[in-house]
Amino acid sequence: MRWRDLPSLSLLRAFDATARAGSFAEAGRVLNVTHAAVTQAVRALEADLGVQLVRRAGRTVALTGAGEALARSLAEGFGAIAAGVEALRQREARRIVRVTTTTFIAETHVMPRLPEFWARHPGVEVALSPSPARIDLARDGFDMAIRALSDGWEEAPDEEIRPLCRSPVIAVCAPSLLARGLHPQDMPWVMGADRHLELAEVAGTGLDPDRLRRVEVGSPHLEMSACRQGLGAATATEIICRADLEAGRLVRLPLSGLPVVTYALVLPKGPRRPAVTAFADWLATIF
Template structure:
């Protein structure tokens, strides 16, 4: 590579920001430089190439054909640099494994089981990063993510976690007949549903357990749903893994379980990346989830009433 034929990297970086933001003002704010300095860099590039790269349009800019060509090349080039730098940093053995996950999964599934992970892998440090936004594969500082959905996230290697079978649960004091409670009784009880998960009510109605007249309160978090059920206020639809301990302890009564909603939690790993601790964390997640499914099945078989003779 002959660097003498390549314009100033500062100028190229400045133009890439202008092209990305389609605004000198936003680009200057992004790079923490003055508007005048940014304009000077772009004019220098236009002089070097003897062609216009941008045209002003109102408060923004519009790229010319040459500008779009240069912007595409710079996006690929700077993106490759960013990926390489991130990979080098992520492969450092002395840093914790960064796990991006939803707040509900962190609170109701991972944290109650995290002691077992620490006992099994005391040398693996974790950095938990709760949040609801789906991180992109190029996001720096994230090694693995746990997300709820139907799969199909580009750029990630996906593994479905068997923890999200949906179950309808309620407090024992409202369900003295347990799973044999008549559907008409369930329709008259109060329900608490996830405001972001309309499929919950649709599923319950398809089973004949809710009707148009059934009273339901929409709540914004899984934690509030579980608190309402534990307090004895009514029924809810939640992932089975979040209430497995409550069911085994008799604090909640399971009514119906389904794993065919199409929704699940997925373990998302970046393709072609293997940071320290990833194999151990992924293996523990899958083994723990699978073991609990087997334990729940055994518990259900042991506690089921004996058939009449």
Template sequence: MPTLASLRAFEIAARLGSYSAAARALNVTHAAISQHIRSLETHLDEKLFTRAARGMELTQAGHALSGSLTEGFGMIISGVRAITDERTHRPVIISTTPTFAEVWLMPKLGGFWTEHPDIYLQVQPYMGLSNLRSEGIDVAIRFGAGDWPGLDVVPLLMSPFAVVCSPDYTEAESLDEMGDLNEIYWIFSEFSSEQYAWGNRIGMDFKQQDFRELASNALTLSAVRSGLGVSIQSRVLVEDDIASGRMKVLYEGDPEGIGYYIVTLPGVLSPQVKTLRNWLLRNAEDVTTVEEIETEISEESDAL
């Protein structure tokens, strides 16, 4: 086969009727178009253009090839457009934990739908660690330290951690009043790991200390509300419980980099995914940090 570049140069020159017009269309020099067509003629061992009084004219072979190429390139363009249009109109898939989806994301989504009615979102609550590429996920909101290699990671919420319980569990108002912390009924989700890092901050080693492990954080929060024990939670997940009096804070500390992050595959994001990511950042609590992140993202995009 001849090179695709030479075929494209010839097709445009034949359709527009001149080498100069083809050069302008492809943003190359007249000499480049001429060289491509000479190469194609050599490959085919056929003259495709002849000189005439009013410029270049197609030979019989040129006419035949031109018609086939115009149809062929048209089919290619249609195929590419079909794929890009499908990507543009397909749902933006978000993966996050069920608790974060219920407590933080879903109450805010009405605002997103009002602002962007043309973008359809599909939320996939999932306790495990999703594989963005193989599972077709556009945006993941992950909880952790942000150290996921091979992915683009942007901080979303660095909420303080809080040791919480129901007022029915104890009359104490702080951990200092609780006495021996080893005697407390601690409750965590089987998928959580932050209690190990945050536990050290309060003098607890949960790799050695026994605790009750439930199947999800939603069950953990329900157990704490029911007065069954004490848990360590990102404060953003229990803010409503604290405000309503269903839970009280026994201790609050700095998250030390553990929090919620927006995670995407590396590379150019679709306009819909960019819109969602920027909306998430604007709805995060730390507006100053969000503005700095958006500026950094913009600078990185310009560099690309």
């Protein structure tokens, strides 16, 4: 297709609206412009094509033979465009909102509240992909990420970062472990995939990380479960532990010097589906 050989799309739209409505005035109302603007556009199209397309008939217009032929072609063309756009919108509306986040934020904070989102937005499917890894959102097909960011974070050129909350890292253990009367230095500590980071956090409390007895459970999905069962103390953000602390399944150890984490929503820059915008806006209300 040679676009430069076609008349202006605005002229074709004006003629299509006139052919459908049967008058310049009604076409103007459809296009939200004056009837004079429609008249001028149709006359400009006639001049561009070198053929008369409409004839005035009182307050209405009648199509010439050339006008009828062009009107049929435009109806088919614009109809195909409208059908294609609607099909795209329907397909995108049905596409699942894919979210990557940490195991613990997915399990303790987002999933328990998903029924609230679905009550507001029925039909929007959401898939949470728990992973400790930092994922390239655009490359891996994710719509957004919920990430824990350390102080000094910077926004990447192709990402938009929306801070959700600040949450302190705390040390916790099961009441049964605390009842043993052990000093935190002598307790077993559950360590996971981020063991080096956790050891650095513990070192900030004054404990000697080299003397800690470490318990490894092999999977990040099991770390908090192991902590609840009294297998060891652990460090985690307060937002992750909040429900367990309130329910008495965990207790907070009196250790200071632990960092504060910023939880943030990370979105690829660029156009977004309404479902993605709805879920992103909802997430901002639950942190």
